[in-house]
Amino acid sequence: MASEPATDYAFQGGPGAFEEEAGHEEVHGLSPWRLALRRLKRNNKVAIVFGVLFLLLVAICLAAPLWANGPADTDPYKNHLTETIVIDGKKTNVVSLDGVPIGPTWQGKFFLGADTNGRDTAVRLLYGGRNSLLIGCAAALITALLAVILGILAGFVRGFTDTVVSRTLDVIWAFPVLLLGVALGTALSLGGLEIGPIKLGAGSKLIPILIIAIVYVPYMARPIRGQVLALREKEFVEAARAQGMRPSRIMLSEILPNLSSTVIVFLPLMVANAILLEAALGFLGVGVKAPEPSWGTMIGDGVKHILSGPHLAIVPGGMLVLTVLALNVFGDGVRDAFDPRSTVRMEH
Amino acid sequence: MTRFVVRRVMQMLIVLFAVSVLTFLIFNVIPGGDPALRLAGRQPDPGQLERIRQDWGFDEPLYVQYVKTIGNVVSGDLVSYTTQQNVWQELKGRIPRTFSLAIGAAIMWMVFATALGLYSAVKAGRFADRFLTIIALIGISMPVFWVGALMNYYLGFKWEIFPNGGYVPFGEDPWEWFYHLLMPWTALSLLFIGVYSRILRSNVLDTINEDYVRTARAKGLSERRVLVRHVLRNSMVPVITLWGLDFGAVLGGGAILTETVFDLQGVGQYAAESIGQLDVPPVLFITLFGAFFIVLLNTIVDIMYAALDPRVRLA
Numbered sequence: 001m002a003s004e005p006a007t008d009y010a011f012q013g014g015p016g017a018f019e020e021e022a023g024h025e026e027v028h029g030l031s032p033w034r035l036a037l038r039r040l041k042r043n044n045k046v047a048i049v050f051g052v053l054f055l056l057l058v059a060i061c062l063a064a065p066l067w068a069n070g071p072a073d074t075d076p077y078k079n080h081l082t083e084t085i086v087i088d089g090k091k092t093n094v095v096s097l098d099g100v101p102i103g104p105t106w107q108g109k110f111f112l113g114a115d116t117n118g119r120d121t122a123v124r125l126l127y128g129g130r131n132s133l134l135i136g137c138a139a140a141l142i143t144a145l146l147a148v149i150l151g152i153l154a155g156f157v158r159g160f161t162d163t164v165v166s167r168t169l170d171v172i173w174a175f176p177v178l179l180l181g182v183a184l185g186t187a188l189s190l191g192g193l194e195i196g197p198i199k200l201g202a203g204s205k206l207i208p209i210l211i212i213a214i215v216y217v218p219y220m221a222r223p224i225r226g227q228v229l230a231l232r233e234k235e236f237v238e239a240a241r242a243q244g245m246r247p248s249r250i251m252l253s254e255i256l257p258n259l260s261s262t263v264i265v266f267l268p269l270m271v272a273n274a275i276l277l278e279a280a281l282g283f284l285g286v287g288v289k290a291p292e293p294s295w296g297t298m299i300g301d302g303v304k305h306i307l308s309g310p311h312l313a314i315v316p317g318g319m320l321v322l323t324v325l326a327l328n329v330f331g332d333g334v335r336d337a338f339d340p341r342s343t344v345r346m347e348h
Numbered sequence: 349m350t351r352f353v354v355r356r357v358m359q360m361l362i363v364l365f366a367v368s369v370l371t372f373l374i375f376n377v378i379p380g381g382d383p384a385l386r387l388a389g390r391q392p393d394p395g396q397l398e399r400i401r402q403d404w405g406f407d408e409p410l411y412v413q414y415v416k417t418i419g420n421v422v423s424g425d426l427v428s429y430t431t432q433q434n435v436w437q438e439l440k441g442r443i444p445r446t447f448s449l450a451i452g453a454a455i456m457w458m459v460f461a462t463a464l465g466l467y468s469a470v471k472a473g474r475f476a477d478r479f480l481t482i483i484a485l486i487g488i489s490m491p492v493f494w495v496g497a498l499m500n501y502y503l504g505f506k507w508e509i510f511p512n513g514g515y516v517p518f519g520e521d522p523w524e525w526f527y528h529l530l531m532p533w534t535a536l537s538l539l540f541i542g543v544y545s546r547i548l549r550s551n552v553l554d555t556i557n558e559d560y561v562r563t564a565r566a567k568g569l570s571e572r573r574v575l576v577r578h579v580l581r582n583s584m585v586p587v588i589t590l591w592g593l594d595f596g597a598v599l600g601g602g603a604i605l606t607e608t609v610f611d612l613q614g615v616g617q618y619a620a621e622s623i624g625q626l627d628v629p630p631v632l633f634i635t636l637f638g639a640f641f642i643v644l645l646n647t648i649v650d651i652m653y654a655a656l657d658p659r660v661r662l663a
Contacts, residue, residue: 280605
C-alpha cells in the first residue's frame with residue numbers, strides 16, 4: 001500500500017487508511033537546516049560556487065602579508081613617489097613628473113599599479129579588503145544580534161516595551177540612511193566616543209562598524225518582530241507556558257531557535273549591504289581613517305583622481321563588486337532554499 | 349477611517365519631532381564641535397568668541413537653543429554657521445535639481461523594473477530569466493558612486509557622448525535638461541531596477557498560479573491581457589509600496605552619492621558638504637526635509653493600504 005499514489009486514499013477506506021499508512025511507512029524527519037542544505041545543493045549550484053568564491057576572496061585578503069612581504073616587497077602605507085621600476089627592460093617612474101601614477105604592471109611590484117602617493121595598489125587592495133570585510137562582517141553580526149534581541153523583546157513582551165522599541169526603530173528608519181551614517185561618522189571621528197568604561201579613539205574601526213550596525217537594525221528587527229508575534233501564538237509556545245516555563249526561557253529556548261533560519265537568510269545580504277555602506281561612507285570621507293586603506297576610501301580616492309588613472313577607481317571598485325556580488329548570489333540561493341519572504345532595502 | 353488617518357498623521361509628527369531632537373543632539377554633544385569657533389574665523393580672541401556665543405544664543409540651555417532653531421526652521425529664518433547665508437534660500441535653488449533627479453529616475457526604474465521583472469517571470473527558469481537574474485544581482489552589487497564616476501569618466505570625459513556632470517534647468521532648455529540628467533538617472537536607477545525586478549518576478553510567479561488567473565485564461569482572454577490585467581495588477585502592490593518609500597527618500601535629498609558624483613548641486617549634496625564642515629543648521633534642515641518625505645510617503649502608503657484593506661485599520 002505504501003506504493004499507492006496519495007490521491008487514492010480517499011477512495012480506499014476512510015480515516016483508518018491514514019492511520020494504517022502512518023504505521024507502515026517510516027517517516028524521515030529532516031531538520032529545516034538539512035532540507036535547506038539539500039535544496040541548495042540540488043537546485044542552486046551557482047549559489048554554492050559564489051559562496052565558495054566569497055570565502056576565496058576572504059582568504060586572499062587574509063593572506064595580504066604574504067603578498068606584501070613576498071612579490072610586492074612593500075607595505076600598504078609606504079610611498080614610492082620618487083622611485084623607478086623596470087618594465088620590459090625600460091626604467092619607468094612609479095609616479096610620473098606631472099603626478100600620473102603607473103598603471104598595472106602585472107608583475108610582483110605594482111601588480112595593479114600605484115596610487116597618486118606612489119603606494120602599491122595591489123597591496124593596499126588586499127589590506128583594504130581586510131578592513132572592508134572586517135567592518136562588513138562585524139557590523140552585520142552586531143545588527144543581527146541587536147535585531148534579534150529587540151525583535152524578540154518587542155514581539156514577545158509586547159505592550160509598552162513594544163511601543164518603545166518600535167517607535168525607536170521608526171525614528172532610525174525615518175532618517176535618511178546615509179545622512180545618519182555620515183552625521184554619526186563626522187561627529188564621532190572628531191572626538192571619538194566615551195561612554196563610561198568604553199573608549200573609542202577617533203580612528204577606531206569600531207566607529208564605522210557601530211554606525212553601520214545601528215543604521216541597519218530596523219531593516220532586520222522589523223521582520224523579526226513580526227515573526228515573533230506570529231510564533232508566540234503557536235501551540236508549542238502555549239505548551240511551554242502551560243508547563244510553567246518562565247518567559248525568559250520561552251524566549252531563549254522556544255522562540256530563538258525558530259528565528260535562526262531568518263537570521264541565516266539575512267546575514268549574507270546584511271554583510272553585502274554593510275560592505276556597500278562602508279564604501280559609501282569611505283567615499284564621503286567618514287569611513288576608515290587615512291592612511292589606513294579600505295575599499296571604500298580607495299574608491300573615494302580613485303574617483304577623486306580618476307583623470308590621472310582610471311585603474312585607481314576600477315581596481316578597488318571591481319574587487320568590491322565581485323565580493324558583494326558573490327554574497328548576493330549566495331544569499332539569494334540561501335533565501336530560496338529557506339524561503340521566508342524577506343526583502344532588504346538599500347541605500348542609494 | 350478618519351480616526352486611522354488622524355492617528356497616522358499624529359505618529360508622523362511624533363517621528364519628525366524625534367528625528368529633529370536626535371539630529372540636534374548628535375551635533376551638539378560632540379566634542380570639538382563648538383560652532384562659535386567656526387563662526388569666529390581663523391584666529392578668534394576670547395572676547396569675540398564670547399560675543400558670538402551671546403549673539404547666537406550658544407550660551408543658553410540646549411532646549412532653548414532647540415526651540416529657537418526649530419522656530420527658525422518653520423519661519424525659514426535659519427542661517428548657516430559657516431557661510432552665514434539663509435538655509436532656506438540656499439535650499440530653494442537646489443530643490444528643482446533634486447526633484448528632477450528623483451522624478452526622472454523613479455519613472456525610469458519603475459518602467460524598466462516592471463518590464464524586466466515581468467519578462468523574467470514569464471521566462472522563469474529559462475536562459476533569459478537566469479541572464480536577467482545575474483544582471484539584476486550585478487546591479488544590486490555596484491556602489492552607485494562608482495558606476496557614476498566610471499560613466500562620467502568614460503561616457504562623459506573620454507568618449508564625450510554625454511555632458512560631464514552639471515545641470516540645466518528645464519525652463520531654459522528641456523532637451524539639455526534631459527540630456528544632462530540621463531546619466532545620473534541611469535546610475536541611480538540601476539540598483540532599484542535590480543531590487544524591484546527581483547521582487548516583481550517572485551510576486552508574478554506567486555500570482556500566476558492563482559485560481560482567478562486560471563479563470564481568466566479559461567474564459568478565453570488573450571495571454572497578454574491575462575498578464576497585464578490580472579497578474580501584473582495584483583503583483584504590483586508590494587512593489588508600489590516600496591516605490592513610494594524609495595521615491596520619498598530620493599525626493600528628500602537621499603541620493604547624496606548620485607548628486608555628489610555628478611555634481612548636480614542638489615539638496616543631498618548640500619547636506620554632504622554641510623556635514624563635512626559640521627554646519628549644523630543646514631544638516632538639521634535637510635534631515636528634517638528628507639525625513640518629512642520619507643514619513644509622508646510612508647503614511648500615504650499606509651493610508652492607501654487601509655483604504656484597500658479594512659483589516660489593516662485595526663492593527
